[in-house]
Amino acid sequence: MGGALDLPDLVAVADFLIHRRRRLASAADLGQRLGVGDRISRSRLLTPALELADDRSESRPESRLRVCCVRAGLPTPAANYEVTDVVTGRGFRLDLAWAELMFAIEYQGDHHRTAEQWRRDMTRREQLRLAGWTILELNADDLRDVDALIQRIRSAIAR
Structure with missing residues:
Protein backbone atom coordinates (compact mmCIF):
# COMPACT_ATOMS: atom_id res chain seq x y z
CA MET A 1 0.00 0.00 0.00
CA GLY A 2 3.02 2.24 0.47
CA GLY A 3 3.18 2.86 -3.24
CA ALA A 4 -0.55 3.47 -3.71
CA LEU A 5 -1.84 5.52 -0.76
CA ASP A 6 -1.08 9.01 0.46
CA LEU A 7 0.31 9.62 3.94
CA PRO A 8 -3.05 10.28 5.68
CA ASP A 9 -4.51 7.05 4.29
CA LEU A 10 -1.39 5.07 5.21
CA VAL A 11 -1.78 6.37 8.76
CA ALA A 12 -5.45 5.33 8.70
CA VAL A 13 -4.42 1.80 7.66
CA ALA A 14 -1.78 1.65 10.41
CA ASP A 15 -4.31 2.99 12.95
CA PHE A 16 -6.74 0.25 11.93
CA LEU A 17 -4.10 -2.47 12.23
CA ILE A 18 -2.86 -1.39 15.68
CA HIS A 19 -6.22 -0.35 17.19
CA ARG A 20 -6.20 -1.13 20.90
CA ARG A 21 -9.51 -3.03 20.93
CA ARG A 22 -9.14 -5.09 17.76
CA ARG A 23 -5.37 -5.27 17.30
CA LEU A 24 -4.30 -7.09 14.15
CA ALA A 25 -0.63 -6.11 14.52
CA SER A 26 1.48 -4.10 16.91
CA ALA A 27 3.38 -0.95 16.00
CA ALA A 28 6.54 -2.99 16.60
CA ASP A 29 5.33 -5.60 14.08
CA LEU A 30 4.79 -2.90 11.48
CA GLY A 31 8.15 -1.30 12.25
CA GLN A 32 9.87 -4.63 11.86
CA ARG A 33 8.22 -5.10 8.47
CA LEU A 34 9.75 -1.82 7.28
CA GLY A 35 13.19 -3.43 7.52
CA VAL A 36 12.45 -6.28 5.12
CA GLY A 37 10.85 -6.81 1.76
CA ASP A 38 10.94 -4.91 -1.49
CA ARG A 39 11.54 -1.20 -1.91
CA ILE A 40 7.81 -0.39 -1.98
CA SER A 41 7.43 -1.75 1.55
CA ARG A 42 10.19 0.68 2.59
CA SER A 43 8.53 3.66 0.93
CA ARG A 44 9.50 7.08 2.27
CA LEU A 45 5.89 7.42 3.45
CA LEU A 46 5.77 4.28 5.56
CA THR A 47 8.11 5.40 8.33
CA PRO A 48 6.30 8.74 8.83
CA ALA A 49 2.96 6.91 8.67
CA LEU A 50 4.04 4.56 11.43
CA GLU A 51 5.33 7.49 13.50
CA LEU A 52 1.91 9.17 13.19
CA ALA A 53 -0.12 6.02 13.90
CA ASP A 54 -2.32 6.04 16.99
CA ASP A 55 -3.98 2.97 18.47
CA ARG A 56 -6.89 5.08 19.77
CA SER A 57 -8.08 6.31 16.37
Whole structure:
Protein backbone atom coordinates (compact mmCIF):
# COMPACT_ATOMS: atom_id res chain seq x y z
CA MET A 1 0.00 0.00 0.00
CA GLY A 2 3.02 2.24 0.47
CA GLY A 3 3.18 2.86 -3.24
CA ALA A 4 -0.55 3.47 -3.71
CA LEU A 5 -1.84 5.52 -0.76
CA ASP A 6 -1.08 9.01 0.46
CA LEU A 7 0.31 9.62 3.94
CA PRO A 8 -3.05 10.28 5.68
CA ASP A 9 -4.51 7.05 4.29
CA LEU A 10 -1.39 5.07 5.21
CA VAL A 11 -1.78 6.37 8.76
CA ALA A 12 -5.45 5.33 8.70
CA VAL A 13 -4.42 1.80 7.66
CA ALA A 14 -1.78 1.65 10.41
CA ASP A 15 -4.31 2.99 12.95
CA PHE A 16 -6.74 0.25 11.93
CA LEU A 17 -4.10 -2.47 12.23
CA ILE A 18 -2.86 -1.39 15.68
CA HIS A 19 -6.22 -0.35 17.19
CA ARG A 20 -6.20 -1.13 20.90
CA ARG A 21 -9.51 -3.03 20.93
CA ARG A 22 -9.14 -5.09 17.76
CA ARG A 23 -5.37 -5.27 17.30
CA LEU A 24 -4.30 -7.09 14.15
CA ALA A 25 -0.63 -6.11 14.52
CA SER A 26 1.48 -4.10 16.91
CA ALA A 27 3.38 -0.95 16.00
CA ALA A 28 6.54 -2.99 16.60
CA ASP A 29 5.33 -5.60 14.08
CA LEU A 30 4.79 -2.90 11.48
CA GLY A 31 8.15 -1.30 12.25
CA GLN A 32 9.87 -4.63 11.86
CA ARG A 33 8.22 -5.10 8.47
CA LEU A 34 9.75 -1.82 7.28
CA GLY A 35 13.19 -3.43 7.52
CA VAL A 36 12.45 -6.28 5.12
CA GLY A 37 10.85 -6.81 1.76
CA ASP A 38 10.94 -4.91 -1.49
CA ARG A 39 11.54 -1.20 -1.91
CA ILE A 40 7.81 -0.39 -1.98
CA SER A 41 7.43 -1.75 1.55
CA ARG A 42 10.19 0.68 2.59
CA SER A 43 8.53 3.66 0.93
CA ARG A 44 9.50 7.08 2.27
CA LEU A 45 5.89 7.42 3.45
CA LEU A 46 5.77 4.28 5.56
CA THR A 47 8.11 5.40 8.33
CA PRO A 48 6.30 8.74 8.83
CA ALA A 49 2.96 6.91 8.67
CA LEU A 50 4.04 4.56 11.43
CA GLU A 51 5.33 7.49 13.50
CA LEU A 52 1.91 9.17 13.19
CA ALA A 53 -0.12 6.02 13.90
CA ASP A 54 -2.32 6.04 16.99
CA ASP A 55 -3.98 2.97 18.47
CA ARG A 56 -6.89 5.08 19.77
CA SER A 57 -8.08 6.31 16.37
CA GLU A 58 -11.38 4.76 15.38
CA SER A 59 -12.05 5.86 11.82
CA ARG A 60 -10.37 6.83 8.59
CA PRO A 61 -11.67 10.44 8.75
CA GLU A 62 -10.35 10.82 12.31
CA SER A 63 -6.94 9.54 11.20
CA ARG A 64 -6.84 11.77 8.12
CA LEU A 65 -7.91 14.80 10.14
CA ARG A 66 -5.28 14.17 12.82
CA VAL A 67 -2.56 13.88 10.18
CA CYS A 68 -3.69 17.11 8.50
CA CYS A 69 -3.44 18.92 11.84
CA VAL A 70 0.04 17.58 12.58
CA ARG A 71 1.32 18.30 9.06
CA ALA A 72 0.03 21.87 9.40
CA GLY A 73 2.18 22.36 12.49
CA LEU A 74 -0.57 22.11 15.09
CA PRO A 75 0.16 20.15 18.25
CA THR A 76 -0.87 16.52 17.97
CA PRO A 77 -4.42 16.11 19.26
CA ALA A 78 -5.33 13.19 21.49
CA ALA A 79 -7.46 10.66 19.62
CA ASN A 80 -10.69 9.61 21.33
CA TYR A 81 -9.85 11.56 24.44
CA GLU A 82 -11.93 10.52 27.44
CA VAL A 83 -13.68 13.19 29.51
CA THR A 84 -15.99 12.81 32.50
CA ASP A 85 -18.76 15.34 33.06
CA VAL A 86 -18.30 16.48 36.66
CA VAL A 87 -22.03 17.18 37.06
CA THR A 88 -23.47 13.93 35.71
CA GLY A 89 -20.42 11.66 36.05
CA ARG A 90 -21.08 10.55 32.48
CA GLY A 91 -18.07 9.72 30.33
CA PHE A 92 -17.54 11.04 26.82
CA ARG A 93 -14.99 10.36 24.12
CA LEU A 94 -13.93 13.25 21.93
CA ASP A 95 -12.70 12.33 18.45
CA LEU A 96 -9.72 14.69 18.61
CA ALA A 97 -8.91 16.85 21.61
CA TRP A 98 -6.42 19.38 22.83
CA ALA A 99 -7.23 18.89 26.51
CA GLU A 100 -5.06 21.74 27.79
CA LEU A 101 -7.11 24.10 25.59
CA MET A 102 -10.41 22.34 26.27
CA PHE A 103 -10.86 22.29 22.49
CA ALA A 104 -12.10 19.29 20.52
CA ILE A 105 -13.04 18.31 17.01
CA GLU A 106 -15.92 15.94 16.46
CA TYR A 107 -16.24 14.29 13.07
CA GLN A 108 -19.90 13.73 12.22
CA GLY A 109 -20.20 10.84 9.79
CA ASP A 110 -23.47 9.83 8.18
CA HIS A 111 -24.42 7.55 11.09
CA HIS A 112 -25.03 10.74 13.11
CA ARG A 113 -28.03 11.59 10.89
CA THR A 114 -30.64 9.41 12.52
CA ALA A 115 -33.09 11.22 14.80
CA GLU A 116 -32.02 9.20 17.82
CA GLN A 117 -28.28 9.74 17.25
CA TRP A 118 -28.80 13.45 16.49
CA ARG A 119 -30.63 13.93 19.81
CA ARG A 120 -27.92 12.07 21.75
CA ASP A 121 -25.22 14.11 20.00
CA MET A 122 -27.01 17.36 20.75
CA THR A 123 -27.34 16.59 24.47
CA ARG A 124 -23.74 15.39 24.67
CA ARG A 125 -22.44 18.46 22.84
CA GLU A 126 -24.27 20.81 25.20
CA GLN A 127 -23.01 18.97 28.29
CA LEU A 128 -19.46 19.31 26.99
CA ARG A 129 -19.92 23.00 26.21
CA LEU A 130 -21.35 23.62 29.68
CA ALA A 131 -18.26 21.91 31.08
CA GLY A 132 -16.13 24.48 29.25
CA TRP A 133 -15.19 22.61 26.09
CA THR A 134 -15.19 24.26 22.68
CA ILE A 135 -16.37 21.75 20.09
CA LEU A 136 -15.77 22.14 16.35
CA GLU A 137 -17.99 19.78 14.38
CA LEU A 138 -16.86 18.62 10.96
CA ASN A 139 -18.16 16.38 8.20
CA ALA A 140 -16.85 14.85 4.97
CA ASP A 141 -17.31 18.09 3.02
CA ASP A 142 -14.92 19.85 5.40
CA LEU A 143 -12.13 17.43 4.52
CA ARG A 144 -12.21 18.41 0.83
CA ASP A 145 -10.36 21.72 1.35
CA VAL A 146 -7.64 20.98 3.89
CA ASP A 147 -6.14 24.48 3.80
CA ALA A 148 -9.49 26.12 4.62
CA LEU A 149 -10.13 23.48 7.27
CA ILE A 150 -6.79 24.09 8.98
CA GLN A 151 -7.49 27.82 8.91
CA ARG A 152 -10.86 27.19 10.66
CA ILE A 153 -9.18 25.00 13.26
CA ARG A 154 -6.46 27.59 13.94
CA SER A 155 -9.11 30.29 14.24
CA ALA A 156 -11.19 28.20 16.65
CA ILE A 157 -8.13 27.39 18.78
CA ALA A 158 -7.14 31.06 18.87
CA ARG A 159 -10.55 31.97 20.30
